[in-house]
Amino acid sequence: MFRLVPTYRSRHISRSLPSLQARCTLFSASASASENFLQHTSDGGSAQGIDFDGLFKSCNRVHGAKLLHALVVVSGKAQSVFFSGKLVNVYAYLGDVSFARRTFDHIPNKDVYTWNSMVSAYVRTGHFREAVDCFYRFFLTSGLQPDFYTFAPVLKACKNPLDGMRIHCVVLKFGFEWDVFVTASLVHMYTRFGAFSYARKLFDDMPVRDMGCWNAMISGYCQNGNAAEALDVLNEMRLEGVIMDPVTIVSILPICAQSDDILNGMLIHVYAIKRGLEFDLFVSNALINMYAKFVKLANAQKVFDNMVVRDVVSWNSIIAAYEQNDYPDRALALFYMQLTGISPDHLTLVSLSSIVAQLGGSRSAKSVHGFVMRRGWIQKDVISGNSVVDMYGKLGDINSARAVFDAQPVKDVVSWNTLITGYAQNGLASEAIEAFDLMQEYKEVAPNQATWVGILPAYSSVGALRQGMRVHGLSIKTSLYFDIFVGTCLIDMYGKCGELDDAMTFFYEVPKMNSVPWNAIISCLGIHGHAEKAIKLFRVMREEGVKPDHITFVSLLSACSHSGLVEEGQWCFNVMKEEYGIEPILKHYGCMVDMFGRAGLLEMAYNFIKNMPIKPDASVWGALLGACRIHGNVDLGAIASERLFEVDSENVGYYVLLSNIYANIQKWEGVDKVRTQARDMGLRKTPGWSSIEANNKVDIFYTGNQSHPKCEEIYKELRSLNAKMKSLGYVPDYSFVLQDVEDDEKEHILMSHSERLAIAFGVLNTPPKTPIRIFKNLRVCGDCHNATKYISKITEREIVVRDSNRFHHFIDGVCSCGDYW
DNA sequence: ATAGGGTTAG
Numbered sequence: 001m002f003r004l005v006p007t008y009r010s011r012h013i014s015r016s017l018p019s020l021q022a023r024c025t026l027f028s029a030s031a032s033a034s035e036n037f038l039q040h041t042s043d044g045g046s047a048q049g050i051d052f053d054g055l056f057k058s059c060n061r062v063h064g065a066k067l068l069h070a071l072v073v074v075s076g077k078a079q080s081v082f083f084s085g086k087l088v089n090v091y092a093y094l095g096d097v098s099f100a101r102r103t104f105d106h107i108p109n110k111d112v113y114t115w116n117s118m119v120s121a122y123v124r125t126g127h128f129r130e131a132v133d134c135f136y137r138f139f140l141t142s143g144l145q146p147d148f149y150t151f152a153p154v155l156k157a158c159k160n161p162l163d164g165m166r167i168h169c170v171v172l173k174f175g176f177e178w179d180v181f182v183t184a185s186l187v188h189m190y191t192r193f194g195a196f197s198y199a200r201k202l203f204d205d206m207p208v209r210d211m212g213c214w215n216a217m218i219s220g221y222c223q224n225g226n227a228a229e230a231l232d233v234l235n236e237m238r239l240e241g242v243i244m245d246p247v248t249i250v251s252i253l254p255i256c257a258q259s260d261d262i263l264n265g266m267l268i269h270v271y272a273i274k275r276g277l278e279f280d281l282f283v284s285n286a287l288i289n290m291y292a293k294f295v296k297l298a299n300a301q302k303v304f305d306n307m308v309v310r311d312v313v314s315w316n317s318i319i320a321a322y323e324q325n326d327y328p329d330r331a332l333a334l335f336y337m338q339l340t341g342i343s344p345d346h347l348t349l350v351s352l353s354s355i356v357a358q359l360g361g362s363r364s365a366k367s368v369h370g371f372v373m374r375r376g377w378i379q380k381d382v383i384s385g386n387s388v389v390d391m392y393g394k395l396g397d398i399n400s401a402r403a404v405f406d407a408q409p410v411k412d413v414v415s416w417n418t419l420i421t422g423y424a425q426n427g428l429a430s431e432a433i434e435a436f437d438l439m440q441e442y443k444e445v446a447p448n449q450a451t452w453v454g455i456l457p458a459y460s461s462v463g464a465l466r467q468g469m470r471v472h473g474l475s476i477k478t479s480l481y482f483d484i485f486v487g488t489c490l491i492d493m494y495g496k497c498g499e500l501d502d503a504m505t506f507f508y509e510v511p512k513m514n515s516v517p518w519n520a521i522i523s524c525l526g527i528h529g530h531a532e533k534a535i536k537l538f539r540v541m542r543e544e545g546v547k548p549d550h551i552t553f554v555s556l557l558s559a560c561s562h563s564g565l566v567e568e569g570q571w572c573f574n575v576m577k578e579e580y581g582i583e584p585i586l587k588h589y590g591c592m593v594d595m596f597g598r599a600g601l602l603e604m605a606y607n608f609i610k611n612m613p614i615k616p617d618a619s620v621w622g623a624l625l626g627a628c629r630i631h632g633n634v635d636l637g638a639i640a641s642e643r644l645f646e647v648d649s650e651n652v653g654y655y656v657l658l659s660n661i662y663a664n665i666q667k668w669e670g671v672d673k674v675r676t677q678a679r680d681m682g683l684r685k686t687p688g689w690s691s692i693e694a695n696n697k698v699d700i701f702y703t704g705n706q707s708h709p710k711c712e713e714i715y716k717e718l719r720s721l722n723a724k725m726k727s728l729g730y731v732p733d734y735s736f737v738l739q740d741v742e743d744d745e746k747e748h749i750l751m752s753h754s755e756r757l758a759i760a761f762g763v764l765n766t767p768p769k770t771p772i773r774i775f776k777n778l779r780v781c782g783d784c785h786n787a788t789k790y791i792s793k794i795t796e797r798e799i800v801v802r803d804s805n806r807f808h809h810f811i812d813g814v815c816s817c818g819d820y821w
Numbered sequence: 822a823t824a825g826g827g828t829t830a831g
Contacts, residue, residue, distance in 0.1 A: 149824045181825045215826035250827040287829040386831040
């Protein structure tokens with residue numbers, strides 16, 4: 001027997017707005033009726049003549065349900081399956097699983113209806129495992145026959161294919177396979193596990209299909225990333241003369257966005273208008289989301305404005321549309337508008353976290369955090385917790401981010417990715433690596449592409465080539481396709497870890513439709529000192545019609561400045577302004593000044609600064625000061641430092657530069673003056689660190705680090721190296737030490753610089769004659785640069801140092817950068 | 822009395 005029940009329409013209508021309003025008005029009646037009645041019975045009255053039917057129907061809040069429950073108990077009807085079963089169902093409808101469960105447990109002679117209601121209570125509240133177990137208990141212990149209503153909820157609840165197939169067996173055992181509702185649920189269940197051929201077979205074998213079956217098949221394909229098949233079924237459906245209903249439209253619209261098919265999306269919009277579905281709540285919501293994905297914000301806004309009824313999804317969608325397309329202010333304004341009508345849900349707060357992260361403001365962050373916490377969303381919803389972690393991470397408050405992360409009872413792969421990325425983007429590479437290592441101990445979270453994109457930059461910033469390569473291997477194993485973002489991170493990782501050839505190989509493999517991969521390779525070429533090649537690639541990029549952005553030009557200009565290509569640099573600067581209309585920012589000006597300065601064109605650099613349309617900051621004056629040091633120009637150095645200290649008087653690095661300028665021409669009173677000046681300021685010191693990867697482990701050294709386990713050996717090695725260096729003519733340059741101490745103390749301070757600790761560690765812990773690779777987060781200190789030349793000669797090692805600027809290759813006492821450190 | 826397929830996400 002095939003059962004085809006035309007209940008779809010009627011149910012749809014029953015959930016429409018007027019009926020909800022009816023429920024709302026009835027609620028107060030129900031609550032007060034129950035209250036009056038309880039009053040009545042406690043005064044000694046009887047339970048006769050109560051309209052239970054009406055009360056059950058009108059009960060739409062948990063408060064009302066509890067009064068009703070009390071009413072059932074005092075009327076002596078608690079033993080009746082009929083009444084208790086109804087109570088279970090009311091609690092299920094209201095989503096109060098614990099009361100449903102308590103009521104259910106007290107019913108001695110449960111019927112199918114009661115079991116069905118209990119299962120759906122679990123499903124509604126997201127207790128999927130419990131729902132499936134409850135179904136098994138029903139099937140194995142109750143001895144009752146399942147009915148038409150039994151299977152759909154439990155099929156929705158099952159989260160693994162094994163349960164799905166077991167339930168399928170039960171369906172077959174009781175002969176329900178020809179029920180359209182049950183089969184539609186089976187179809188959808190199989191698509192959820194990617195068992196498309198199973199699903200398709202069931203679907204094809206159906207002798208009669210209603211709208212729900214078509215939609216189950218189509219949405220099954222849509223939600224599981226099978227767009228082409230979804231469209232095939234859609235066509236088949238049209239050929240059979242079945243027309244799309246709102247559910248079909250709502251399933252197919254996200255597919256249009258996914259497959260970048262705006263034409264199809266707009267055709268469906270037109271179709272919806274023609275069929276009078278334009279104002280359907282779900283259809284409108286889906287349209288807003290689709291237009292947002294295509295960055296057609298005006299269209300999205302128009303759909304939103306035209307809506308007659310808006311629910312929380314509508315508001316969330318329009319807010320997210322603005323938030324995700326860089327209009328946080330507009331999104332925030334809409335959020336305040338929403339507050340006056342509909343109360344926000346957890347997804348509203350996800351958008352709000354991102355808005356706060358974009359707009360900044362630690363106080364707003366705390367309020368968002370508090371709001372989410374008070375509602376218990378961090379405890380019961382991973383996404384809410386993740387978005388708060390992300391917000392703190394983006395605002396740079398990584399400690400708060402970590403605290404929220406630690407408080408999350410359930411962590412999924414996104415939680416870990418958010419934490420790792422938060423560390424990496426706040427410059428805390430070793431913390432990011434630690435978090436990634438910890439993540440791998442939890443076997444149930446499998447890293448994905450976002451994980452690789454989070455961790456690879458951390459490895460490239462500390463130069464952990466071996467571990468980066470391991471992640472490269474893992475990413476190949478776990479990814480089904482070659483991802484452009486991972487590809488770009490691999491370019492960056494190999495390039496910054498010194499393997500330029502591998503970086504180039506990856507560059508040729510990734511799709512290059514936007515500037516991101518180009519920027520990565522251009523910047524790698526630049527730090528390797530290959531400015532000509534960088535410019536050549538830039539020309540190719542232009543020929544291929546890829547639009548460069550301001551990062552492209554920062555990379556190009558810094559490449560030119562490191563290689564002394566002044567004319568090419570000026571050409572780039574002009575192309576940027578004139579051809580691409582990109583207004584230069586301070587970084588570009590800094591690169592230009594650095595470029596002129598290094599090339600010895602100090603006057604030109606100074607004039608360039610004087611002609612800047614925006615106020616130069618410390619980095620620009622710092623570039624000039626650095627150039628004055630290289631070329632020993634004391635007068636301009638004095639001007640530059642004066643201007644520099646007007647905008648930033650706390651950065652110790654600049655005092656070091658100035659003192660070095662004076663020391664180079666033996667103006668010791670100048671050195672003393674700078675030293676005093678520096679001491680009188682409250683100096684801010686960016687902690688310098690250097691890292692080295694040896695034996696598959698990254699060791700990080702901070703300047704003067706005494707806590708490393710191999711500390712004693714390292715200092716012993718450094719003392720012995722120091723003696724050998726001196727015999728070859730090394731003279732420590734004390735002008736790099738600003739502390740006012742005795743000379744031998746200064747020598748010790750120089751020796752304790754992080755880069756030297758790392759090099760000594762490398763000498764001790766890698767096989768003789770193998771190259772030593774060091775990474776330093778700041779510029780290499782001038783004395784260390786000099787010392788490294790001697791060390792490379794003494795130890796007969798190639799030493800590669802990458803600092804915040806570029807690579808320095810030390811071979812046999814010579815550095816590839818000349819002495820432009 | 823109860824049931825399937827639908828929109829938003831870090």
